[in-house]
Amino acid sequence: MSRLSHVIAAGRPVGRLVERARALGGPVLGLAVGPAQVADELARTGVERVFWFETGPDTPVEAQALGLAELVANRPGHVWAGRTAGERVLLGAAAAALGAPVLTDTVDLAAPDGRLVARQAVLAGRVWQTVTFDRPVAILLEGGSAESDDSAGPPAPVEPMAAQPYALRQTDWRPTGRAPVDLKAARRVVAVGRGLKAESDLGLIEALARALGAELACSRPLAEGLGWLPKDRYVGVSGQQIAPQLYCAVGLSGQAQHLAGARAAEIIVAINSDQQAPIMSEADYILCGDLYQVVPALIKALP
Amino acid sequence: MRIVVAHKWAADPQEAIVTSDGRIDQSRAQPCLSEYDAVAIALARGLADSVGAELVGLSVGGPEAASPLATKTALARGLDSILVLADQALASADSTTTAQALAAAVTELGDVALVLTGDCSIDRGARMTPAVLGGLLGWVTLTEVSALSLDRTSLTVERELEHGRQTLVLSPPAVLAVAAGAVEAPAPGMRDVLAAARKPVRQLALDQFDGDWGPLGQVQDRTLAPAPDRRGIVIATTDPTAAAAELIARLERDGLTWAGRP
Numbered sequence: 001m002s003r004l005s006h007v008i009a010a011g012r013p014v015g016r017l018v019e020r021a022r023a024l025g026g027p028v029l030g031l032a033v034g035p036a037q038v039a040d041e042l043a044r045t046g047v048e049r050v051f052w053f054e055t056g057p058d059t060p061v062e063a064q065a066l067g068l069a070e071l072v073a074n075r076p077g078h079v080w081a082g083r084t085a086g087e088r089v090l091l092g093a094a095a096a097a098l099g100a101p102v103l104t105d106t107v108d109l110a111a112p113d114g115r116l117v118a119r120q121a122v123l124a125g126r127v128w129q130t131v132t133f134d135r136p137v138a139i140l141l142e143g144g145s146a147e148s149d150d151s152a153g154p155p156a157p158v159e160p161m162a163a164q165p166y167a168l169r170q171t172d173w174r175p176t177g178r179a180p181v182d183l184k185a186a187r188r189v190v191a192v193g194r195g196l197k198a199e200s201d202l203g204l205i206e207a208l209a210r211a212l213g214a215e216l217a218c219s220r221p222l223a224e225g226l227g228w229l230p231k232d233r234y235v236g237v238s239g240q241q242i243a244p245q246l247y248c249a250v251g252l253s254g255q256a257q258h259l260a261g262a263r264a265a266e267i268i269v270a271i272n273s274d275q276q277a278p279i280m281s282e283a284d285y286i287l288c289g290d291l292y293q294v295v296p297a298l299i300k301a302l303p
Numbered sequence: 304m305r306i307v308v309a310h311k312w313a314a315d316p317q318e319a320i321v322t323s324d325g326r327i328d329q330s331r332a333q334p335c336l337s338e339y340d341a342v343a344i345a346l347a348r349g350l351a352d353s354v355g356a357e358l359v360g361l362s363v364g365g366p367e368a369a370s371p372l373a374t375k376t377a378l379a380r381g382l383d384s385i386l387v388l389a390d391q392a393l394a395s396a397d398s399t400t401t402a403q404a405l406a407a408a409v410t411e412l413g414d415v416a417l418v419l420t421g422d423c424s425i426d427r428g429a430r431m432t433p434a435v436l437g438g439l440l441g442w443v444t445l446t447e448v449s450a451l452s453l454d455r456t457s458l459t460v461e462r463e464l465e466h467g468r469q470t471l472v473l474s475p476p477a478v479l480a481v482a483a484g485a486v487e488a489p490a491p492g493m494r495d496v497l498a499a500a501r502k503p504v505r506q507l508a509l510d511q512f513d514g515d516w517g518p519l520g521q522v523q524d525r526t527l528a529p530a531p532d533r534r535g536i537v538i539a540t541t542d543p544t545a546a547a548a549e550l551i552a553r554l555e556r557d558g559l560t561w562a563g564r565p
């Protein structure tokens with residue numbers, strides 16, 4: 001089996017993925033989708049070559065899925081990408097072209113004897129399994145910059161690709177105006193769920209977050225469906241996966257899909273009126289009560 | 304013209320029992336129509352009505368995906384008919400194998416303008432099946448779709464991305480994954496349930512299609528995921544002020560300080 005890896009970059013940093021791919025021991029090629037800047041940044045991450053699929057300002061990266069998949073089909077190898085919507089679609093197209101399985105929630109990856117050995121979290125993070133593969137795989141992993149700075153050498157050559165994109169055009173873009181948040185960088189997080197009765201009560205939770213020196217997060221229904229907070233603030237299997245020092249869950253039941261994103265926290269505090277809520281059996285400190293009484297008391301008591 | 308909604312009959316991982324040696328016991332977990340698939344069907348119903356298209360459900364999975372309970376549950380959500388590809392080999396299939404089976408069924412069906420899916424299935428939640436399916440069909444694929452409209456030659460799609468709302472124009476065919484909160488999907492009423500019993504169900508057999516449907520990797524072992532030992536200390540809240548003081552004192556003992564907060 002080929003030890004070749006491809007790393008897809010579509011606008012977010014992927015240095016960490018390049019690092020992981022190189023650790024498997026084979027050559028690593030970069031597949032850049034987007035404006036020239038994406039290709040230039042990828043060229044400085046330690047990949048050997050960059051194949052660049054250009055997209056204009058009104059074209060989402062998904063338009064280049066077919067061209068990228070064709071390239072991967074001609075050079076079979078493992079394919080790596082981050083977890084954003086666009087990266088997933090590009091990775092899926094590559095997996096389709098290769099008939100490759102997609103590894104999500106990978107804890108650990110090694111290639112001891114040409115075979116690939118993956119440790120994966122399954123069942124919403126409740127179980128770990130070890131799986132071996134004798135074929136190229138597609139790996140979906142949190143992106144991000146490399147841990148060690150490897151940018152000292154000359155940048156890799158960039159080769160523009162002339163693939164025919166899908167006819168797909170953005171005709172309107174309305175920013176929400178809300179600043180992006182990096183939940184992963186936060187040492188303390190206050191997460192709120194549907195126990196909150198109204199959007200206007202968010203101020204109360206924000207005040208608690210401020211008093212604790214914490215970043216504000218939420219369960220998925222608050223970000224999608226209710227839309228009270230932006231999508232980058234929800235924690236869980238399909239959202240952010242974080243490991244803060246303090247995770248304070250307020251009016252949030254802690255279903256498996258949510259806890260998959262928070263279980264690595266050092267200290268978990270649960271404030272919930274239901275003794276039976278799943279979060280109560282996975283917390284260090286359990287405050288069973290009405291958040292509308294407990295939270296104001298906490299804000300007042302914090303120095 | 305047909306609009307297809309791919310949906311999965313699957314169990315919530317919350318309900319599985321995991322033994323201390325990592326064995327997964329699903330026998331008490333009841334499969335259901337994934338919550339997010341119901342959202343996709345609701346959105347698709349509105350779209351199909353607006354253009355006079357036929358709305359076909361497509362479900363791929365283990366033998367229970369073809370059970371009357373499974374098909375009626377999906378049909379009651381407003382599908383016109385349902386196509387099922389159920390086989391033991393697909394019972395715990397991964398995203399790629401599932402997408403390969405879906406692609407085979409979509410091609411067999413023919414005259415399909417759009418395939419809609421939910422955001423993700425309740426059991427695996429990988430959010431990858433629509434992307435692989437789009438790649439296999441060679442169709443434009445977009446996820447996080449919150450609204451869409453279709454006319455003869457073009458499709459207008461809205462997406463709620465992390466920091467803005469995007470409108471896109473494309474031409475069908477396409478694979479679209481519907482955002483979890485795109486529309487309300489109210490529980491079906493008695494009339495819908497009765498109507499579901501009379502709607503057509505067609506089954507495909509896996510051996511109609513070429514392909515190797517075996518697992519793509521070999522599972523070597525399973526263990527309980529390591530989880531930090533939680534202390535489970537109960538702090539009484541009858542007096543919220545006392546509860547607050549106790550929590551703060553305990554957090555301070557754990558090493559948290561309140562200086563230097565932003």
Ligand SMILES: Cc1cc2nc3c(=O)[nH]c(=O)nc-3n(C[C@H](O)[C@H](O)[C@H](O)COP(=O)(O)OP(=O)(O)OC[C@H]3O[C@@H](n4cnc5c(N)ncnc54)[C@H](O)[C@@H]3O)c2cc1C
Nearest residue numbers: 193194195219220236237238251252253257258273274291
């Ligand atoms: C495929 C799939 C993927 C999913 N992925 C995610 C994910 O990534 N992240 C995620 O968060 N969810 C995810 N979910 C949803 C998840 O299963 C739960 O439905 C969701 O996390 C529940 O959100 P919640 O805790 O806010 O709401 P609920 O479960 O409704 O909980 C609200 C809680 O508030 C408590 N409460 C009510 N009033 C008060 C009060 N006055 N004071 C104190 N407590 C109160 C209640 O006791 C209850 O426990 C996913 C679901 C599916 C099907």
